[in-house]
Amino acid sequence: MSDVANTGGKPVSLTHLQRLEAESIHILQEVVAEAERPVMLYSVGKDSAVMLHLARKAFHPAPPPFPLLHVDTTWKFQDMYRMRDRMAAESGMELLVHRNPEAMARGINPFDHGALHTDLWKTEGLKQALETHGFDAAFGGARRDEEKSRAKERIFSFRNAAHRWDPKTQRPELWRLYNARKAKGESIRVFPISNWTELDIWQYIQLESIPIVPLYFAAPRPTVTRDGLLLMVDDERFRLAPGEVPVERSIRFRTLGDYPLTGAVESRAATLSAVIQETLLTTTSERQGRAIDKDAGASMEKKKQEGYF
């Protein structure tokens, strides 16, 4: 990917993916050089897969000098847990798994608790994990093309001691100069793949043969339809309505999260090329598959202010 021909002094035309890769590596190295205790938030999705791959490149020949943190809700797809453990082993990185003990004790689940489920497991869980380990910089795989409020977030995004994001006091980010300084108790979220688009991610996965969760590829899977979402019955905890019978459909996922909240699309795209082809031809944006974003236009901004990643 990063090799360029020896052209004897003529300008070498780097592709946009080579430029993005170099930018991401630069960001990863800046954080390690300037932060005291960085961590990588690893959600097991395709964006996390690319971010992890970039980290391995950035610190080669050593493994990345920070742990992977998975903020678990216990409701991820089983395939995701398998991929998570495999990638932690392959990268030689320490894997930290955090499950909010309060959510665990109260049996918070996506069927009964709606928004509280996301708030307790993810938002609160993340804060707990960061505080428990004293991490002062957390890498996240968010991209600016995903959503409007993300488009305005900095690459180094400052959080106060209460983990809140204030869009009005963001630090200006000029050239390649990132200000990573912070007071005790404050932290930064860093988004090394801010400038990648969904197509860039897919193409890079293909070029670099990056392993991703099989759920991204179409296969016959047991499904039910709820509120317009096509859900997969991933394990026995899925509550079927009386008389409801899972139907086997050829489906794949454009985005991965908690399986009872993540909508699938019907598809026959079983290869990377086919998935990319379908992605390009489709006319539904990526996050639509996630129930979390279905509120008012500004919902993500509100969640982010409260500390959601």
Next chain:
Amino acid sequence: MPAPSSTPTAYQTDALIAEDIDAYLDLHRHKSLLRFITCGSVDDGKSTLIGRLLYDSRMIFDDQLASLEADSRRVGTQGGQIDFALLVDGLAAEREQGITIDVAYRFFSTEKRKFIVADTPGHEQYTRNMVTGASTADLAVILIDARKGILTQTRRHSYLVHLLGIRNLVLAVNKMDLIGYDQARYDAIVAAYAEFAASIGIESFVPMPISGLAGDTIATRSASMPWYSGPTLIEHLETVPLDIAADQAQPFRMPVQMVKRPDLDFRGVAGLIVSGAVRPGDPVRIVPSGRITSIARIVTFDGDLACAVAGQSVTLVLADDVDCSRGDVVASAASPPESADQFEASLVWMADEPMLPGRSYLLKLATQTVSAQVQAPKYQVNVNTMARLPARTLELNAIGVANLSTDKPLVFEPYADSRALGGFILIDKISNATVAAGLLHFALRRAANVHWQAVEINREAHARLKNQTPKVLWFTGLSGAGKSTIANLVEKKLHAMGLHSFLLDGDNIRHGLNRDLGFTDADRVENIRRVGEVARLMTDAGLIVLTAFISPFRAERRLVRDLMPPGEFVEIHIDTTLTDAERRDVKGLYAKARRGELRNFTGIDSPYEPPERPEIHIDTAVLDAEQSAELIVRTLFG
């Protein structure tokens, strides 16, 4: 108001995606990347233009379009028609106000390139955001509303993108549909802009008549403007030369981000190459140390490289075990960058709290972080008229030129030659906020790269002949503390001892060398700087120099101290209370200041910063002038 065409003009080859996805991906894989910025006044149609680019390039999905249509009916400004601006106005606060208040980055691609657009606000108080967006852009699109022509804000935006070194400028005369596609009006605007552009040093720009709303001259030539034969906006964006190509033609430089030392057998320095190219075997110089070595390997995750160029992140293994760490720059051995510790720079102030001359800020340039003191601005630029105005400080969104000094040498290049080694930020040490962006112009006198005229009779020779060690006895204290009186007594004693000395007195110097200076903070800084330089020259001549100046600011006394070899600067604090000084008031100045007849008087309406660790401290409440002089002579020459 014409409705946007319902079928978007697809820049992407949809047919190819459907028929041969692998061929399409191969095409996409080889695209290059162009970053650009759009700037214009409020209502010039920036957001609409960007929305149009996203819409036409199919970056907007059906569900987003549905929500856009709903939003357009609810809060849109286009009478129920699709309001493209809503696509890009991201934050809730701005959607309510109907204006863009921060930098947002958008993405789209055509068959040839991927684009990252910085969308920045047009109104006055957000110079900060525009400068931020412009700092990474290869190209700027300056939007003008054809109905309004060139506005004050057009001038400001043009000045800023020129200041930030953007060479490719597009003048997009927008809303042509609203003036009936009138060529004469368009030509008049372009002519007026050409005149203005030349006056601020913009060498060239590409004008085009467009309509963001109707799509004219965006992706396709407009049937309504047969008289326009230039490129469409998309054609131009696809073919304009990239900055990265120019960077590669420059000498090799890689600021070191980190040293990788996973085990005893491997030591590499990692970073992003900011200019030039490098191959194994190339001789390189580590700056600022100046040590020369060569490249043994270019290491990446994907294997060693035979060549790496500007824009790539690599790890270099050096042939020799030379000192090289974060902040150093690995550079072409033949033409390395300079290093210096005093500069002239343009500053764009970005914080609510104004700049404080003399305050120590952190300065980050490439991978170097140092302490820097900024002097009072030489002038501020009125960004609307480009006039140079006198200024004592810089406030939020102000742009000025000032000298600054750093606590250690900084590897740099003038911003005009290198954004990576000439652009910096200032960080407040307490709040950690990024308070300013800076552009280095050149190094000042003391810079390490200034070659001194070698003189054969050097300072040691001068001092030897006089049989003494040169010194500066720097008397500081409030007006009327007794500095001149005591210094005078000290000099008489030195003279009696057969020592060669010279007394520089504040009042006397102000009658001659410094008679052009007043008593503002900025002038006080310059006063002391000149005296410091004169004192230093006199010590080079072997003299013991006594200076009697209020010299109220620590920063400037520190500046003079740093001019001198260690041990030769002796700070003597003639410490008297304000009450005592005012009671004695030998020259009647305190009384005048109290009556308001004298402005900027130290102790009254201008601060005095006492020394923290003076070499000698004289308490005038305890010692009289004769005793003080005796103590000083005994301490230094006893």
